[in-house]
Amino acid sequence: MGIFLARRLITLLATLLATSLTVFVVLEILPGDPALTIMGPDANSEAVAALRTELGLDKPAPQRYLAWIVGLTKGEMGVSYTYKVPVGGLIVERLALTVPLALISMALTVVIALALGVYAAASHGRAGDWGVMAFTQLGIAVPSFWFGILLILLFAVQLRWLPAGGFPGWEAGPFEVARALALPAFALALVQAAILARVTRSAVLEVMREDFVRTARAKGLTRRAALWRHVLRNALIPVVTVMGLQFANLLAGTIVIESVFSLPGLGRLVFQAITQRDLVVVKNMVVLLAALVVTVNFLVDVAYAAIDPRIRLTG
Amino acid sequence: MMRRPNLLIGTVLTGIILVLALVSYLWTPHSAIDIDVTRRLRDPSWDFWLGTDQFGRDVFSMIMVGARNSIAVGLVAVGIGVSLGVSLGLWAAAKRGWTEELVMRGADFTYAFPAVLTAIMITAIFGPGTVNSILAIGIVNVPLFARVARGSASQIWTRDYVLAARAAGKGRLKITLEHVLPNILNILVVQMTISFAIAILAEAALSYLGLGTQPPTPSWGRMLNEAQAQMYAKPRLAVFPGLAIVLAVLGLNLLGDGLRDLIDPKLARKR
Numbered sequence: 001m002g003i004f005l006a007r008r009l010i011t012l013l014a015t016l017l018a019t020s021l022t023v024f025v026v027l028e029i030l031p032g033d034p035a036l037t038i039m040g041p042d043a044n045s046e047a048v049a050a051l052r053t054e055l056g057l058d059k060p061a062p063q064r065y066l067a068w069i070v071g072l073t074k075g076e077m078g079v080s081y082t083y084k085v086p087v088g089g090l091i092v093e094r095l096a097l098t099v100p101l102a103l104i105s106m107a108l109t110v111v112i113a114l115a116l117g118v119y120a121a122a123s124h125g126r127a128g129d130w131g132v133m134a135f136t137q138l139g140i141a142v143p144s145f146w147f148g149i150l151l152i153l154l155f156a157v158q159l160r161w162l163p164a165g166g167f168p169g170w171e172a173g174p175f176e177v178a179r180a181l182a183l184p185a186f187a188l189a190l191v192q193a194a195i196l197a198r199v200t201r202s203a204v205l206e207v208m209r210e211d212f213v214r215t216a217r218a219k220g221l222t223r224r225a226a227l228w229r230h231v232l233r234n235a236l237i238p239v240v241t242v243m244g245l246q247f248a249n250l251l252a253g254t255i256v257i258e259s260v261f262s263l264p265g266l267g268r269l270v271f272q273a274i275t276q277r278d279l280v281v282v283k284n285m286v287v288l289l290a291a292l293v294v295t296v297n298f299l300v301d302v303a304y305a306a307i308d309p310r311i312r313l314t315g
Numbered sequence: 316m317m318r319r320p321n322l323l324i325g326t327v328l329t330g331i332i333l334v335l336a337l338v339s340y341l342w343t344p345h346s347a348i349d350i351d352v353t354r355r356l357r358d359p360s361w362d363f364w365l366g367t368d369q370f371g372r373d374v375f376s377m378i379m380v381g382a383r384n385s386i387a388v389g390l391v392a393v394g395i396g397v398s399l400g401v402s403l404g405l406w407a408a409a410k411r412g413w414t415e416e417l418v419m420r421g422a423d424f425t426y427a428f429p430a431v432l433t434a435i436m437i438t439a440i441f442g443p444g445t446v447n448s449i450l451a452i453g454i455v456n457v458p459l460f461a462r463v464a465r466g467s468a469s470q471i472w473t474r475d476y477v478l479a480a481r482a483a484g485k486g487r488l489k490i491t492l493e494h495v496l497p498n499i500l501n502i503l504v505v506q507m508t509i510s511f512a513i514a515i516l517a518e519a520a521l522s523y524l525g526l527g528t529q530p531p532t533p534s535w536g537r538m539l540n541e542a543q544a545q546m547y548a549k550p551r552l553a554v555f556p557g558l559a560i561v562l563a564v565l566g567l568n569l570l571g572d573g574l575r576d577l578i579d580p581k582l583a584r585k586r
Contacts, residue, residue, distance in 0.1 A: 019427050023436070031440045141565035143516050145523055146539060146557035153550050164546070245426075252429035256520050260543070271524060274439050282439045290427040297426070 004305055012298045016291055020072070023287045024065050027279055033057070038081055038277045051081075055280070068283075077284040082276045087284050090269060097167060098258070098265035101181055101188070102250050108189035109196055109250075110243070116193070117200025117239075122227060124205060132197065139194025144253050148187035148260040155183060165262040184261045188253050192246050199242045203235035210234070237304050244300030248293040322573025328566025332559075336382040345373035347380040348531045356549050365555050368538070369545050374552065377533035378559050384445070384534045385563060388527075389514040391449045393507055396456020401503060403457070404464025405495060408472055409487040419465065422458035430455040430517040431524075438526045448527035452517045456510055463506050467499040501578040508571035512564045519560050535560050 031037045035052040052058055055078075056067070071077060077087035120132035156164035162183055168176045207213065208231055216226045255267030262268075266285065273281035339347075344364065351371035359366045365374040407418035428436075434451035441447050471477060471494065480490050521527035522536030530537065535556040542552035 015424055015427065018424050022428075026436050027439065037440060137568065138561070138565065141512070141561045141568060143519050143557065143560055143564075145520060146553075146560065149539060149543060149546070149553045149557065153546060153553060157546055157550060248426065248429050252431040255431050255435075256524060259524055270435060274435055274526070277439070279439060282435065286428075286432055286436055289432055293429070294427045 005302065008298060008301050012294065015294050017069075019290045019294060020069060020287050021065070023283055023290070024061075024068065027283045027286070028057075028064065029061060034279050038279055040277070055081075072284075072287070078280045080273075080278055080281050082273070082278045082281075087281055090281065091266065091284065091288060094264065094266040094269045096170070097263060098251075098254050098267065101185060101258075101263070101265060102247070102254055104181060105185040105188035105192070106243075106247065106250060108185055109192040109246070112189060112193035113196030113200055114239075116197040118204055118227070118232070120197070120201040121204035121208065122223075129201075132201070136194040136198050139190055140198075142191060144187050144191045145256045145260050147190055148184060148257055151183045151187055152260075165260070167263050180261075180263075184257045184263060187260070188250060188257050191253075192250060196239065196242055196246065200235065200239050203238045204231055207231045207234045233307070237308050240300055240304050240307065244297050247296040251289055251292060319573050319576060321569045322577060325566050325569030325571070325573050328562050329570050330566075332382050332563045332566060333386065335379045336386050339376075339379035339383050343373070343376035343379050345376045347372060347376040347533050356545070359551075366549070366551065368541065368552055369549075372533075374538075374555055377538060378535070378555060380533045381535040381538065381556065381559065382563070384528055384532060385515045385518055385560075388445065388449050388452065388518040389511045392452035392514045392518075393456060393510050395449070395453030396460045396510060397503065397507060400457040400460025400462075401464040404461040404466075405468050405491050407461070407465045408468035408495070409491050415465070418461060422461045425455070425458040428455070431520060434517075434521050434526055443526045443529060445528045445532070448518055448521045451521070452514045455517075456514070459510065460503070460506065463502065464499060467502045468495045471495045471498050501574075505571050505575045505578065508567050508574065512567035512571070515560065515563050515567070 028034050033048070033052070035048045035055060035057055036043070039048055039051060056064060059067075068078075075088050077091070079085065080087050080090055083090060116132050116136070120129045123129045152164045155162045162179055167180050170177060204227075208227075213226055213230055216230050217223070221229070254265060255271060257263075258265045258267035259271060266289070270282060270285040270289075272278075273285065349372065353371065354363075354367050355369055355371040357363050357367040357371075363373050363375070365378070367373055368377070403418050403422075407415040430452050433454055434448055437447045437451050438444075468491075477490055477494055480494055485493070518527055518534070519536035519539070522534040523540045525537075525540065528534035528537060538556035539553060542549075542556065545552050
């Protein structure tokens with residue numbers, strides 16, 4: 001396991017470096033003059049020159065890149081051009097909303113997907129299976145932001161049970177926070193759950209045909225006991241893999257969903273930063289989101305090495 | 316086709332969207348762009364089949380033109396993904412060794428950037444717009460097609476007929492074009508329909524955020540964004556464009572599933 005972890009860790013670090021380099025090249029080198037991009041084509045040249053000095057753009061690119069990376073490791077990301085506050089602080093403040101939102105919807109996704117997937121596999125070829133498959137087919141086709149709007153229409157506009165958007169802040173207490181996050185989390189979870197339920201179903205079906213399951217049944221285990229004791233653990237590997245990949249979609253999804261529900265999270269911050277051309281924020285946010293995706297995929301690799309020892313040998 | 320409901324429903328739904336888009340070039344019930352406040356927020360009627368929006372534009376006409384927009388974005392974005400991705404994948408499978416390793420690690424690495432994130436980077440520099448959203452979605456498709464092409468091409472390279480071709484003195488490029496590509500085409504077509512559906516979803520999300528298609532060109536995502544402001548007055552405005560997206564995506568997904576079952580019946584039975 002030690003060598004496996006070390007190899008994966010080196011790959012992770014290399015990917016993170018490549019990610020940061022890509023973001024740096026795309027946002028600081030490709031546009032030509034980032035100061036001009038920030039201030040717009042109508043700005044006077046003295047103001048642009050002043051901003052260039054302020055952002056350190058007069059230094060050579062390799063030096064800027066190194067300084068940025070060293071700053072990132074210390075949590076220093078520079079100062080936001082529009083908010084005039086350190087970017088690190090801004091991000092931490094917004095993460096406090098986005099991370100719980102992503103985690104709640106991931107948890108919802110897993111619960112819905114496993115329940116539906118296992119149920120469909122257990123009733124393979126019967127009405128229950130067909131129903132779940134039809135539901136997932138539809139779920140995959142529904143854009144999460146539209147589902148969010150429909151949820152608002154039903155639960156906020158018609159029934160008036162939940163707020164249509166906004167966030168009261170953590171100080172409002174867990175009940176109010178849960179009310180504010182329920183609809184966005186569910187909107188994000190539905191589409192992901194539809195995909196994961198399909199993966200779970202086919203993984204469970206695949207394992208149910210294995211010899212060891214037949215042996216377990218032959219030894220007198222009921223279908224249900226064989227399912228819980230032998231099939232589920234073995235079916236988990238593809239499910240966990242897809243979950244890892246889905247986390248990327250979920251993070252990207254928060255950007256859209258936070259706009260639907262006017263939630264002051266990371267997604268909204270990056271969106272506002274674009275409209276205000278705050279490249280310092282955009283650069284750090286994009287690299288942070290990409291790093292989150294890469295790290296989650298690394299954790300998935302490690303997790304399924306723990307579930308299936310065979311992967312360590314081949315990995 | 317009647318024995319394959321996926322293929323049937325998929326073809327019909329995709330056909331409907333396609334026809335709507337094509338007809339919109341010749342005819343729409345009303346203008347999809349002209350603003351007329353005297354007829355704002357009308358309910359559905361014989362004159363305005365799905366009613367009008369807050370600017371008095373006919374919703375059905377906007378959905379027709381929106382279909383054109385979605386299909387165009389999907390086609391070009393998938394086109395970028397296919398042309399670059401498949402070339403890279405085929406190249407990797409033919410050369411093997413370092414080239415393969417480099418292309419595939421590159422493909423792995425681009426997974427760190429989901430479409431919305433790529434679009435954010437592009438719009439931060441070049442500004443929002445249809446072309447930039449197409450670029451963003453297209454770029455995300457490149458590693459996907461590279462993987463699919465490399466995976467299936469590698470299998471073809473192990474076949475006896477490829478060995479025979481090599482023994483006959485054919486070069487890598489000739490073998491790739493004459494033997495490998497035709498044999499992986501069916502898999503690529505299935506992936507194309509699925510990617511097309513994902514591109515439509517991504518375009519809708521980007522337009523909803525205001526990063527994609529810009530007004531006055533109607534797009535389904537943008538219509539939903541505008542409808543949200545009228546949610547209390549006219550909730551139906553938020554329903555129709557979403558339904559159009561669902562039907563288009565559902566149609567393409569079913570078509571993809573149906574085609575896969577048709578091409579590889581083994582896979583269909585296994586599922």
